Each structure stands twice: as C-alpha cells, then as structure tokens.
Amino acid sequence: MSDTQGLRLEGVHICLGDRVLVALDAHVGRGETLTVMGPSGSGKSTLLAYLGGFLDPAFTASGRVIVDGVDLTALEAEKRHAGILFQDPLLFPHLSVADNIAIAIPEDVHGRRQRRALAEEALEDAGLAEFGDRDPDTLSGGQKARVALQRVLASRPRLLLLDEPFSKLDANLREQTRQLVFDRARRAGLPVVLVTHDEDDARAAGGQVHKVDPA
Amino acid sequence: MTGGVRLARLAPPLTLAILLGPLAFGLAGTALPALGYLPELGGVSFTTAHFSALAEVPGIVRSAGLSILIGLVTTLVSLGAVAAFVASDLGTAGFARMRRMISPLLSVPHAAAAFGLAFLIAPSGMLMRLVSPWLTGYDRPPDLLIVNDPMALSMMAGLIVKEIPFLFLVTLAALPQTRHVETMRLGRSLGYGRIASFTFLLWPPLYRQVRLAVFAVVAYASSVIDVALILGPHLPPTLPVRLIDWMNDPDLETRFLASAGAVAQLGVTLAALIGWIGLERIGAALVRRARNCGHRMQRDRWLRAGARMVMIGSAVVVFGGIAVLALWSVSGLWQFPDALPANFSLRSWMQALPRMSGPLATTLAVAGLSTLIALVLTILCLEREYETGRGRGHGALILIYLPLIVPQISFMFGLQVLSIWLGVDASFPALVLAHLVFVLPYVFLSLSDPWRAHDRRHDLIAAGLGMSRTRTLIRIRMPMLTRAILTAAAVGFSVSVGQYLPTVLIGAGRLTTVTTEAVALAAGGNRRVIGVYAFMQTLLPFLAFAIATGLPGLVFRNRRGLRV
Numbered sequence: 001m002s003d004t005q006g007l008r009l010e011g012v013h014i015c016l017g018d019r020v021l022v023a024l025d026a027h028v029g030r031g032e033t034l035t036v037m038g039p040s041g042s043g044k045s046t047l048l049a050y051l052g053g054f055l056d057p058a059f060t061a062s063g064r065v066i067v068d069g070v071d072l073t074a075l076e077a078e079k080r081h082a083g084i085l086f087q088d089p090l091l092f093p094h095l096s097v098a099d100n101i102a103i104a105i106p107e108d109v110h111g112r113r114q115r116r117a118l119a120e121e122a123l124e125d126a127g128l129a130e131f132g133d134r135d136p137d138t139l140s141g142g143q144k145a146r147v148a149l150q151r152v153l154a155s156r157p158r159l160l161l162l163d164e165p166f167s168k169l170d171a172n173l174r175e176q177t178r179q180l181v182f183d184r185a186r187r188a189g190l191p192v193v194l195v196t197h198d199e200d201d202a203r204a205a206g207g208q209v210h211k212v213d214p215a
Numbered sequence: 216m217t218g219g220v221r222l223a224r225l226a227p228p229l230t231l232a233i234l235l236g237p238l239a240f241g242l243a244g245t246a247l248p249a250l251g252y253l254p255e256l257g258g259v260s261f262t263t264a265h266f267s268a269l270a271e272v273p274g275i276v277r278s279a280g281l282s283i284l285i286g287l288v289t290t291l292v293s294l295g296a297v298a299a300f301v302a303s304d305l306g307t308a309g310f311a312r313m314r315r316m317i318s319p320l321l322s323v324p325h326a327a328a329a330f331g332l333a334f335l336i337a338p339s340g341m342l343m344r345l346v347s348p349w350l351t352g353y354d355r356p357p358d359l360l361i362v363n364d365p366m367a368l369s370m371m372a373g374l375i376v377k378e379i380p381f382l383f384l385v386t387l388a389a390l391p392q393t394r395h396v397e398t399m400r401l402g403r404s405l406g407y408g409r410i411a412s413f414t415f416l417l418w419p420p421l422y423r424q425v426r427l428a429v430f431a432v433v434a435y436a437s438s439v440i441d442v443a444l445i446l447g448p449h450l451p452p453t454l455p456v457r458l459i460d461w462m463n464d465p466d467l468e469t470r471f472l473a474s475a476g477a478v479a480q481l482g483v484t485l486a487a488l489i490g491w492i493g494l495e496r497i498g499a500a501l502v503r504r505a506r507n508c509g510h511r512m513q514r515d516r517w518l519r520a521g522a523r524m525v526m527i528g529s530a531v532v533v534f535g536g537i538a539v540l541a542l543w544s545v546s547g548l549w550q551f552p553d554a555l556p557a558n559f560s561l562r563s564w565m566q567a568l569p570r571m572s573g574p575l576a577t578t579l580a581v582a583g584l585s586t587l588i589a590l591v592l593t594i595l596c597l598e599r600e601y602e603t604g605r606g607r608g609h610g611a612l613i614l615i616y617l618p619l620i621v622p623q624i625s626f627m628f629g630l631q632v633l634s635i636w637l638g639v640d641a642s643f644p645a646l647v648l649a650h651l652v653f654v655l656p657y658v659f660l661s662l663s664d665p666w667r668a669h670d671r672r673h674d675l676i677a678a679g680l681g682m683s684r685t686r687t688l689i690r691i692r693m694p695m696l697t698r699a700i701l702t703a704a705a706v707g708f709s710v711s712v713g714q715y716l717p718t719v720l721i722g723a724g725r726l727t728t729v730t731t732e733a734v735a736l737a738a739g740g741n742r743r744v745i746g747v748y749a750f751m752q753t754l755l756p757f758l759a760f761a762i763a764t765g766l767p768g769l770v771f772r773n774r775r776g777l778r779v
Contacts, residue, residue, distance in 0.1 A: 054400050057308060077403040078412075078513050084404045090397055094419040103415065104405050105509055112507045155405045 004069040006030045007159050007191035012063035014046055014055070021059070022047045022212060028159075030189040033182065033205035037196060038212030044195045047212075048161045051193060052084055053077030067158045067191065083157030083190075085165040085181070089148035091136035097147055098123060098132035104155040122150040142173045149181055153188060160185050162194040166201060178204045219602040220685045226595030230655065233592070234618055237630055237652050242481075242621075244629025248474035253632070256467050265475040272472075274451035279483050281367055282454045286437030286487035289371050291494065293378040294429060296529075297386055299522030302413030303515070305390075305399060313526055314387065320380035320533050322705070322756035324713035326734050329373040329445040330749040331536015333362045334543065334742065336369060339551050341539045347552035356551050363449050370446040370453075374436050376529040382425070382432065383526075388664060389424035393417060410519065411512035414502055427612060430488060431619040437487040438480055438622030441715035441730070445737045454480055455624050459719075462628065477628040484622045537753055544746030563743040571729065571751065578728040578755065580643070581718075582711035585650040589658040589707050590700065596659070597666045598688055601674070615656045623653075623716045631720040641723040649717040650710075658707040665699035695777070697770065701763035709756030729755070 006029040014022040021043030028034045038044045049055050051065055054077055065072045072080045091100050101119040109115055120132055126146040136144065145165070152160065165181065166174045182205060185192045194205050202209050247253065251262035269275060304310040320328075335341050339356035347353040362369050395417055402412025422429075440455045447453050452460075458480065461473035505512075543549070544563055546556035630649065634640040669692065677687040693700065718731045733748035771777040 052400065052404055054403075076513075077400070078406050078408050078511065080404070081406060082404055084401065086397055086401070088394075088397075090394060090401055092398075092416050099506075103506060103509065106406065107509045107511050109509065115507065115509060152405075157404075161404075 004066075006032065006068070007034075007193070008064075008066040010064040010066065012047075012050070012061070012065070014043065014050055014059055014061045016043075016059055022050075024063075024210060026208065026210065028191040028193065028207070030191055031186040033185070033192040033194055033207035035194045035196065035202040035205045035207060035209045036212060037199075037202060037209060039197060042212045044212045045163060048084070048163050048193065048195050051159075051161055052082045053080050070158070072158075081155070081158040082161055083152035083155055083159070084161045084163065085148060085152055087164050087168050089141075089144035091139075091144055091147055091151075093137060095136070096132065097128070097134045097136050097139065100136055100147060101151045101154050104151045106156055118154065122154050123147075126150045141169060142177065145169065145173075145177050146180065149177075149184060153184060157190065160190045160192045162192060162196075164196050164198075164201075167196070167198065182206075220595065220598050220688055223595045223599040223602065226592055226599055230592045230596050230659075231614065233648070233651055233655060234614060237648070238618055238621060238626050240633055241626025241629040244632040245474050245477045245625055246629070248471055248629075248632060249478045251471065253471065253474075255636070256470060258471065265471040266479075268472055269475045269479060272457075275454075275457075278451045278454045278457055279479065281448065281451075282437045282480075282483050283487045283490060285367055285371055285374070285453065286433045286484070287490050287494065289374040289378060289436040290429060290433045290491060292371070292525075293375045293382055293432065296375075296379055296522055296525040297382045298413070298418060299410065299518060300383075300526045301386055301390075302410045302418075303519035303522055305395065305409075305413070309523075313523075314383075316530050317380045317383050317526065319757070319760065320377070320530060321384055322709045322760050323377070323533055323537065324709070324730060324752050324756065325374075325377050325439070326441045326445060326713070326715060326730055327540070327749040327753040328377050328533050328536060329370075329442045330733070330737075330745055331540050332369065332373045332376065332532060333446060334539040334746075335532065335536050336372075337362045341535070341554075344552045344554045354552060362446055365448045365450065367448050367453065370443060370448070371436075372532075373442050373446045374439065376532045377442075378432050378436070379526065379529045382428065385425050385428040386421065389421055392424060393420055395421075406511045406513070408511060408513040408515040410515040411505075411510065415506045418502075427616045427620075430491070431616060433487050433491045434484050434620045434622060437484045438624055440624065441734045444734055454483055455622075458624055458628075459716075462720075474628055474632075477625045480622050481625040484620075484625075488620075537750070540746045540749045540753070542746070543742045544750050546743060546746075563747050567744055567747040571732070571748070574727045574729050574732050575751070577646075577722075577726055578712055578730070581646055581650055581728065582708045582755070585647050585654045585711050586658065586704050586707035588647070588651055589655040590662075590704055592655065593659045593662050593703070594666075594688075594693070594700070597663060598684070600667075601671075602684065615659055618652050619656055627716055627720045630717075631723070634721055635723075640721065641725040643726065646718065646721050646726050649721040650714055653714060653717070654707040654710050657710045658703045661706045662699055662703035665696060669696060697777075698763075698767045701766060702760075705756070705759040705763035708759040712752065712755050 006027060009024050009026045012022065012024045013020060024047070026034055036044045036047055046055070046059060050061050053075065055061055072082070092103070095103065098116060098119045101122050102115045105115050105118055109118060120129070123129055123132055126149070128143060128146060131139065131143070136147065139147065162181070166178050169177055178201065182192070192205070194201060196202065248258065249265055251258045251260060251265060300313070304313065333340070337343070338359045338361055343351070343353070343356065351357070398417050399409070399412050402416045403409065407415065438455050440459060443453045443456045447456060451457065454476065458473050458476045461469045461476060542556070545559050545561060547558035547560040549556035627649070631640065634645050639645040673691055673695065674687055677691045682690065712728070713730060715730050715734055718726070718728050722728070722731065729748060729752045733745065733752050736745045736748060767777065
C-alpha cells in the first residue's frame, strides 16, 4: 500500500489556552484502526471534533489531516466526507428507517427510486430487509445501531470516526456490534479513528493505540 | 406524597376559567348582536340582515383579503428569517451575540416599534433626512405614500420586525429538546450544508414544537389593530380597523354591523390559519422532494448572509426607531431635511407629563396586578402539576394558546357588551381581568420550562428533612427559581403594557393607558408628543426586564451557584 493511502495525521496539536490536549502523528492505513484512549474529559472527543471539522473555536489546532492524499485541514465539515458514529445511533425520528439511509446516499445517485433501492440493499445487508418503512423509534437498540452503521457507510465516507459507539450497548450486543463495525470498515477499506475508554474496544480494533493523558 | 399545597388544587380550574371564560362569553356576546339580538338597542329577534349589510359594505372583501395576506406574509417572512438564521449560525459565537441583541426586542411594545418604523421611513422620516438633499435633491419631504401604503408593505414590515424576536426566542426555547448539536454534525458529516442539514434533519421535529406559537403569529398579524392604525392602509383599512371605526360610531345601530364584522374576523383569521396549513403542506412537500434527491446545498453562503442581514436589520430598525422617537421627544425646531434638531427642549415632556400621570398610574396598576395574579396562578398550577404528574400534555398547551390564537377583537367586542350589561365597564377589576386573559398565557409559557427543568432532587431532599410542600415551595423552589420567576413577571408586565384593544374596549375611554394614549395620537401626527408617549411605552417594559435581570444578581451576590 502506497504512503498516500489512508489517513495521515501530521503534527496534530490541539490546545485549550496553553494546555496541549492532544499531540499526535500517525498513519492509519485503509481498513486499519487508530484507537485513542483516555478518561472522560481528556480531550479525546475534541480530536474527533477536529477531524470532523467541528472544533469549537475555544480550541486552537495546528497540523494537517490528509486522507488518500487529499488535505482535509482547511475544508468545511460538509466537504470532508468524514463519517461519524456517536454513542447514540441518532436516527432521524421524522424519517422512515429506509429514508434514514437514503438521505446519506451521495447526491450523484439520481432518482428517488434508485436511491431507495440502494437503501433497501443496505438494510438487507444488515439483516433488516423488511424494516424499510418502519418508524425508527420502534427498532431495538441493536437494530438502531446497525441502521446507523449502514447510514454512515451509505454516505461513502473517506474515513470513519467512532465516538465511543459501543459504550451504551449491553455486553453481548456490544461484542456483536463491535465485530460488525470493524468488519464493515475493513471491507470498505476505511481508515478508522476510534475514541474510547474501554480496553476491550482497543483490543477488538487491533490497531495502534494512542493514550491521551488525563487533564 | 401526602398533603401538598392546598391552594394548588384550585389553581388549574381557576386558570382555565380565566383563560376560557372570557373567550366563551365574549364570543357569545359578539355572536348574539351579530345575529340581531341586543335588547338594549332594540334587537330582540334573530336575523342575518347584519351579515348581508356587512357583505354590501364597499371594499369589505379587499379589507378582509388584505388581513389574510398580512397574516400569511408576516409569518412567512419572519419565520423564514429565523429558521434560516438558526440554520446558518447555530453553535457559532455570532449566534450568542445575536441572541443578546434580539432578546430585548421582545419587550418593545408593537405600537412603539410601529411608531419607530414610521419615524424612520416616512417621506419626512430619518432615512430620507439622512440622504437629503445631497443625494435626493429634496429640500422638502417628497409626496410619497410610504407609511400607510395601500399594499400594507410598511405595516407588514412593522409586524415582521416584532415577530422575528418572538419566533426566535420561541425557537431557542424549543432547541434544547432536540439533539441539535449532534444532528447538525451528523448532517454535515454526510455532506449537507448547514441550511440543508437544518431543513432536512432538525427543522421537522423543531417545527412541531413551535407550531402553536407560529399559529399565534398568523392569528395576531391577521387581526392586529394598533399596528394597523399606525402603519396600515387607509383606503380601505384592514378589517379590524374598520370594525373599531364602526364600534366607535355615534350611531348605535352600527354596533350590529360591527358585531357581524367581528364574527367575520373570526372567519378571516381562520382562513389565514387554513392558508398557513396549506403553506406548511407545500413547504413539507418541497423539502421532501429535495431530501429524496439528496441535494447537499453546500453553496448556501448567500442565503446565510441574507438571513443574518434580515435579523440584524430587524434589530437596527427597532432600536433605530426608538432612538428617533426619543430624539423627537426632546427636539425643538427640527426642519426637513436636517438630520438633527436645531435645538433641544424638554417642553414636550413638561407638557405631556401632567396629562400622562393618570394613564401612567393605570398602566402600572393594571400591569402590576394582572402580572401578580398570573404569577400566583401559574406557580400554583405548576406545583399542582408537580404533585399530580398531570397537565403537561399537548391538550393543555392548546388551551393556553387559545386566547392568543382567537382574534382579540372577536371576543373583546362581546366582553364589552357583557361588561356594559353587568355595569362593570370602565371598572378597574374588569380591566385587570381583560388583561389577565393575555398576560396569563405568556407568564405560563415563560415559566413552565424552567420550572419543569428544575432538579426534583432538591424537593425530595426537602421532603426528607421534614418540610411540607408549601414550605418547600416557598423556601426552596421559588428562591432557586427567582430568575425565571422575575423574567416571567417582566414578560407578563410588558404584555399588559402593550395591550391596546382590551384597554380601549373595557376601559371604555375612561380608563386609559400609555399605550391607548399613544395610539390615539397616531392620527394627529404631532411627532414630539408621539415621541414622548411611545418612548415611555418602551421604557416601562425595558425597566421591568432590567429589574428582572439585575435583581437576582444583587440578592444572590454571595451565591455563586445561582449566578448565570
């Protein structure tokens, strides 16, 4: 794999006033995972906000974020194609399950029917073939998590950002969902940045681990 | 939980009676004369003749149509500006600045804002003076119909600058109930621009929460009187203005016509609301279409800039207008096209103050008393809700909004008839009650969110310490919520100060307030006197809010946990 493939973090420094919260250089290949560990309040979520393009103006950041040779650093959030999974699935409550996925499909897929068909395909892939017209609120926790995963994949992101996405699931569901997420990310060849305080997450991810000091 | 606050049991039925009683009796008191029944004026049999007479009035269809149009356009523009601005700047530093700038606008009475706008845009107004004669060449005011234009554009502008702060603050209050930060991030990470993220993902659940307030704006703009008297068209005026003219007609027979018109106003406002629901449908369909295509709308910069301009513009117009009002009130000789008066004088104030003292005292007394009653009832209702866990449903919310959605004029006419019949017209208690119908909903809406959000564990700890509910309420909850209670009081106070129609009708010309006096000056056009009254009208609510903001800081200066 050539050096421009995947995610490069070059001299990334995120500071709050004089305090350096995150200092990081890394290369995350396609399908690989960088796990950032630290206690809550240590600034690890700030790193994700920085990568996604949502850094609060209270923070200052320097360094470069490059994915597959494209420099994201100066781009607005909507132009980065950085897919995010939050702690909660955050399905849009006013849209059907299928529309939750359809809305993520890039603009260049034209026609309502074709977009809908892609969404149905994604649902089938997640074992939720019959759920397209359902109200997302009627889904179980595990089903919601799978829809959220399919939604972010449908947007064809350049990289995947995981903000403790398994922490609110109960133990056996967590194991399954974790496997599914890493499996799909690998299949899609996405560089993944995972933020967590759970050692098991880091072990399952199986990549480099970066520890952030407590504040 | 045993006991509870005993008085709180009575509060919900009493509140409902105050909100709905005048509404029901008032509508009946309007409908009966409209159908010909008003024994005092010799109407003892039912007839539809007055409606036929109404239909024959020249220009009546245009008046009614104009009212509907004003309701729809005002709401569409102000809601559009607010939504576009929230979409484009939510979470930025500019958003917090805008919030601080827009919030005080809510307290400015409609009439004062309308006068301010008139003083800015009239042919001899401030804007024309600033560009004359060097740009326009005018050395006397041009003969243009800007204020009171037949298309009601200036009237709509006057309403829009006042509805923007209202809808903005209502939207801000609803935001915490959505996951707005994550939703916007999610939308943008999927490639949607800010406006698209907001419109497709956040707006649908948010709009559901603010919908009743939007309905209130539609209803208000389609039935408003004071703003129409100041800025509205003359030939023909909007429907509510014609109704007031008929009501004040020395020929008492015209009352039947006025009552039929007030019933028609109900239909006009209903038509505006139905029109709005139609616009909602069209809007939803357009949004759905764009969403189904996955349009990212990343280039929304011009739209965002436009929304910001409208928001800032509304603040500049209201603040600028008030500044010009103040300037006129202390001006001596001020000839066109001078941008500033040649000299200053306190003569207008000296002459107006003695005459103003009576209306001023009435204003303060009515506002103070109606606010106090509204506060007590609201707190007891919320306490009852806490004790029983009931009453926060959508149904209850509709009942609270009802007096704000039914056109004032349609039931205030009937209430006036009723008050004359009971012999309580122009009495102080009747006037307080009439104001309470409008003060109570706003106080309740303002206080209920912070009250419900208050951490219940404080109440549980107090109960554990052996305190009764009454004692907990007075010693724990109310002190901790001082800020919210005072803000609700300031809201109620400014609503009362701004009331025009209930004061005119129930006060019957004998009990007048600063607002009724100010609006009555509109026809005369003496800018110095209008400046005095309209500035005073602005000052009262402003002082109320200043006290509500400043007092808690003073009382709790040694309590860091109660600071904002």
